[in-house]
Every structure is written in structure tokens, then in C-alpha cells.
Amino acid sequence: MSAATGPRTDDLPASAQVVIVGAGIIGCFVGAELARAGAEVCVVDRAGPAAGSSSSGEGNLLASDKLPGPDLAFALESLSRWRRLGEELFARIEYREKGGLVVARTEQDWQALSELAERQRRQGLEARPLEGEELWALEPLLDRSVRGAYFYPGDAQVQPMLAVRALVAAIRRHGGRVVAGAEVRAAERGRGGELTALLTTRGRVAVGTHVVNAAGAWAGALSGLLGCPIPVSPRRGHVLVTEPVGSVTEHKVYESGYLGSVHDGDGEGSVSAVVESTAAGTMLLGSSREFVGFERSPSLPVMRAIAARAIALFPGLAGVRLMRGYVGFRPATPDRLPVLGADERAPSVLHATGHEGAGVGLAPATAAAIADLVLGRAPGVDVGAFSAARFAGQAAR
């Protein structure tokens, strides 16, 4: 087989109508949506596609963990958009609608979970309570001491790196560019203070109408450069990967305590069990949430706690081998909800970030909302609740 002619990275154009900073799942989804609609897009990334959090998390598309209100509404919208992407793509990105199971360990957890699930159901999310034999039938290896669970059939999964790869191909197919190795270092402004160009490590690109801030956990720094700082900080998570095993579970199974650790205001270093299998047969075990900056060295106590909690949920896991571990950084805002849309401090900037542990799931709705704003279309998705204005005066932690 002849050697290839070197990798493909597009050249930085002199100008683009829309410059998207960040080639993670968010930037690439936004880019593909816009390119498909005929906009001239250029996605720049200081490393390359999926070099950030989109390759160091998991790929769950969840509505089950969203709180009733705008959070859940946005997730439901996004999941229905994932579902409409079509079979041909699904095979390439390992899309599986496998369903989520939220497990309550104690009577108290069970009461809280039931109450939450009822409110979610009223907002249109499908959820089914399971207890006793019904639960063991669905999840035979689950620890028998759990009180009960809710099954959410709409929860799904993709492989985020494969999704990003498909999106990059789509962007290029529609004439857009994806430029690797271009870190945005500064912004150039016109006389009226308006943003005219971005200066990157690969050169200058003039901005036509919009800059999209899709810099993930680094969005805090980027927004500062763009003159409209928003409080986004890295919230670290660990993932443990086991050797390939037969089916311990077919679903995404997590303890209801996970909800608390996602949505709490300030929780330091919380761990709750999240157990699931992948298309390759490995199990992914999570999850942890800590604010430790961009510290890349995993913490042994956290790894230990994740293993212990996963075993408490599925005792059979004790004999399964741990093969690998990694950490990733969730782009987190003070209220754990995304920052989407325009910023009055910098009229050409659109934020598309702060998705915390749900950026993969929320990418399609985010892309639709941003595309509507860029193209001046009537908004198809309501993102009023996610405006940067809600953080006026707050700094990142």
C-alpha cells in the first residue's frame, strides 16, 4: 500500500463569514449546521478535532439527568435532533438508544427520585418505575439491596470522537474549513471597538459576521480575549475503563446521587456510580466531579472510590479487570447550565459553551440555536434561559 500524502489540515483562510473557535463536538456541530445551510465557516482549534474534552469524556445523550424546566426542555429538543440524524450515520458513530436506568439505593433516595421522575414525565420525558422482580428482570446483575429504579428508554449513546470525525467530514463536504494547530491568541478591533479579526498561531483570519466561542473548558479564557468574559471553569472527571466483558448491563446505569453531584452548587470532589458498556465491550465507570484546574494526573483516591461504588451497584464487577483510566474537563458554569447566544458586550460573538457533563447530548440543539442566530432565522429552539447576561459580574472559579 502506498504511503499517503500527509494529513489533511486546511489552510487558514484570510477571512470567513463565521469563525468558530474550538473543534470539539460543539464547534464541529455548529460548523456542520452552518456549512450545510450555505454559510462560509472556518473552525479553528489550537490542537485538532476532538483534542479537548470531547475525547476525554463519555458519549451519553441523556435527558434523565436534567432538571425540569429549560434544562430538560433543551435536552429533549437535542435528543430528538440526535434521533433524526439517520441510520446511515448511526452505524458510523456507534449511536445506540440503549436507555438509562437511575437507581435509588435507599428509601429516601427513592422518594426523591420518584418525585423528580414525575415532574420530568409531566414535561414529556418517558420514565418508568421499576421495583423488585421487574427491576431484576431488566438488570439481573444489579445489587439486590437497591430500593428501586426508573428506566428512561430515550437515553442514548454515541462515540464522540467518531461523531466529531463525521462532522468534520460534513463541514469539508460543504466547503467549510477545519484548521488544526491554530490557537486564538488575540482579537483585532476596528475603530468602533467591533471585532474585525482573530490572530492565531497560524496567522490572521478576518471575521465576517460572527465569532462562535466553542472553546469548551477553555471558554473562560477565550471569552476574555474576545472582550466578553464568562465564568466557565474546568470541572474534572475520571473515567475507568475495564477489559472487554460480556454484558454486565445493556443500559447506562447510575445512582440517583449522581443527580445531586451534577447539579449541586459547590460540591467539592463528589463521586457517584455510573456504569455502562460500550460497543467495543468495555465498561466505562464514572463519575467524579472536582475543581482542581487542569490537573491531568488522576487521583488514586478518586479512582478507588469510583471502583468501590461501581462494585456496590454491580458486585460482579469486582473480578473484572481495570485496563485504563483517564481524566477530562467539563466546561462548567456556576449554575451548571450552558451559555448560549449573543453577548451584548461583544455584538459579533456568540457563545456556545458551558455544557458541563452534557455537551455531547446538547450539541445538536446548540448548533440549531446558534445557526438560527447567525442566519437571522426565526429561533427554532428557546435558549433565553442560557444567556451570558445571567452571570453579569461573576468571575470563573
Next chain:
Amino acid sequence: MRELVVVGGGPAGMAAAAAAARLGVDVTIVDAAERLGGQYYRQPRVGAAPGRRAAHGLPARYSRLEAEVEVLAGWGVWRAEAEGRQVTLQLVSQQDERPARLSAAAVVLAPGATELALPFPGWDLPGVTTAGAAQALLKGQGQLLGRRVLVGGSGPFLLPVAAALARGGATVVAVVEAAPPRRLAGVAASLAGHPGTLAQALGYLGTLARRRVPLLPGSAVVACEGEGRVERAVIAEVDQGLSARAGGRRLVPVDAVCVSFGFVPRLELVRQLVEPKGELPAGVFLAGEVTGVGGAKVAEHEGALAGAAAAAHLGHRPSRREERAARLLRLRLRHAERLAATLRRAFAPGGGWTGWLEPETLVCRCEDVPFSALAEAVAEGATTARAVRGVTRCGMGYCQGRTCGPALQLAIASLSGADPEEVGDLQSRPVALPLPLGAVAVEPPELAPGAPHR
């Protein structure tokens, strides 16, 4: 807490342990294997019949080592962390997978190297293995891989393996060395200043010559064929970048093939200790192949110096005589390291081997990833080993890239024209070896000194 723990019981680790013990340090050696020796001085397996072919075990200078230091054989180290003046190692028993902890005031890391296996069509056929695996089988179990064996690849390691196989009773069909004759002549010339190594090389060559084993420089095993097991090796002439020259392929009947392109340092534990602060913590010393592949002699010199450095760090002052010995050792090391550098340059594989591959040749055998998948990912713009792994699963299987990782790195470099350093490797592994989740989930006790270790 132990005073000094040496990780790895090969030439570097044993030399480090012996040197430190001589200076009065309490030393513990841990090694995942059940006996000391490492690859080079691999001893027969415990309980294995001492077959005629098995190697003779440790050199005399280490015969008392097991009595002088604590040897924790059969324990794998899966994680290393440093805090303050203490290094903590997480162990897992290779016999019963029980976890344990070992803390020390100083650590010498001498985890050695793994073999560089470059794929080629048919490398996954039964009967095809690495040179190191063939040697381990012979030294450890006294068994031969096959009767008609072809030894191929590149590097000084091919000769001892071929000679041992021949002495062990195999018919070595040929030794196929990729480096061109001109470069081998250069290597031979540089051996002049190294009489010990020269004598050793001549010994191997003599063994092979007496048995009329042909040496084929500038050639490579570019494919293996057979029904259900290797039956034929395809040999082609290659240029110095490892690209096969047009025409002139030869089919050689064989029943085993072992190939090696050298060694890759095992960096997991080093990375685990370096990554948090970006530097090696105080009290941690490196020796042997982790510092750059140099072979057993360099490893032993480095080990002895690392052991002495660890002793000094621990406050054991060397005597005048010992200081003189260390100075001499440093000179010897520099001399040996010069030769090692020459050898590394002479036998470094070029990127032409990717041209031997068929699109469907598997690069990753855990996850069945063919070469075409890598080429496609690189063509789309993935430039790092990590990025290519993410979209192809190459290196994501049970071995976690321990086998295919180096080949992946070199393949990406070859396909993209990038430097292997820029491509990066897959050796940043928070879990240095697989272990049961049940062993991860508990905080294990410190391994009591003097406890039964096996």
C-alpha cells in the same frame, strides 16, 4: 516504610540493588516475574524441569543478592506516586491478584523495555512471534518455537537469539537483518574499542557460521504465509529506509519466524511520577532501558550508579574507595553508552515498512484494526497517536497499545511525514498493568517486611 525500593529485577535493577546494599542501604526489589533476572538473565521458571536448553540463570556477582536484599517476586507495580519525601507504589500480586502497598524513601525505576514489533502481512499467523518471545520460551521453559526458524528484523539482539536457537537444536534458516552491509561494516569498526562486546558478537557469529546459517543484510521478512500457521516467509531486499526494492522476493519454507526491530523503553511508571509536577520527584532514580535503550552492559553500569545515587540521597556516605569506583564506573558507562548510541543509530528502523503492508494487515491485534483504518484517519488529519486511537481503536484493547503503540506511532510518522516525537506515544497510562476492580476499590495494607512474598 522501606528505605529503597528497586522496581525491576533485570540487569539495571539488580546492579542498583547490589550497589545500594553494599553502601548499607536496606533494599527491596520488586518484579512481576517470579524470579530475578529480567529478560537478559531470565532464569528458568520455578518448577520447570532444568532442561538442557534452559539458560543458566544469574551471573555469579548476583548469586548472593537474594540473601542480601528483600526480593518481592511476582508483584506487579500498577501505580507510583510521590508525596513529600515518600514514594508510594501500588502493587498487585501476579499469583492471586491481591493488592498491596509499598512505600519507600527512595525508588530506583528499572522497568526495562518491551520489544518493538513492526507488523507485516501474516505477522499474526501462529508460529510468528518476536525474537524476545522465542528467547523467553527457550530460557524460561527450555522450549523451541519451531524446528526451521527464521530470525528477522534489525539490531544486535538478533544474533544472540539466533545463536541460542541454533544451540538449542533449531535449524536457523537465516538471519535477515534490515540494515545494509555498509552500515554493518560501520558497526563492526566501532566494536574495535569494545573487546568484550566484540568477543561476544564473534561468539554468536561463530556459532551461526559453524551451522552454516546465512546472514542476509539489507533484507527483511516482508510477509509470512501459510494455512492456519506460518509455512513460508517472504524475504525482500530493502533500502536503508526499509522500503522494499522492486522484484527479487524470495519464498523460504519455515515453521517458525521470529522478528524484532529493537526495544522501546517502558515509561508508564516514569510518566506517572513525572506528570504531576513536570519533573522527576526527589528520591526517584532511573536506570537501564528507561533512560534510552542501551543493552545489558549499559543498564548494569547505570543501575550501579543509580543505586549509589539513591544511597547518597538516603544519607549513606560512600568511602573514598567507593567514590573512586563510581568515577571509574562513570567512565565505563560513557564508553559503553557511545557504542549504544552508535547501535541505536545504525539499527533505527526507517518508515518504509508501512509499504510492506496490505490495507487489511492488522496493526492492532486486540481490536482488529487494519492498516487502512490508520491511513484513512491520518489522511483526514489525525496527527497524534491519541487522535488516531480515538477514531480507530488502535491501542484501545487489552494490551493498551503495549504491543501496537510503538508501531502506531511510527506508522503515523511515516504516513504524515511528521516526527515520531510530535506524533506522541500511548505510554501515559494511569494504570500500568491491568488488575481487578476489586483490588482497586480497597486501600491496601503496606506489605509487611518479611511476610511471605509469594
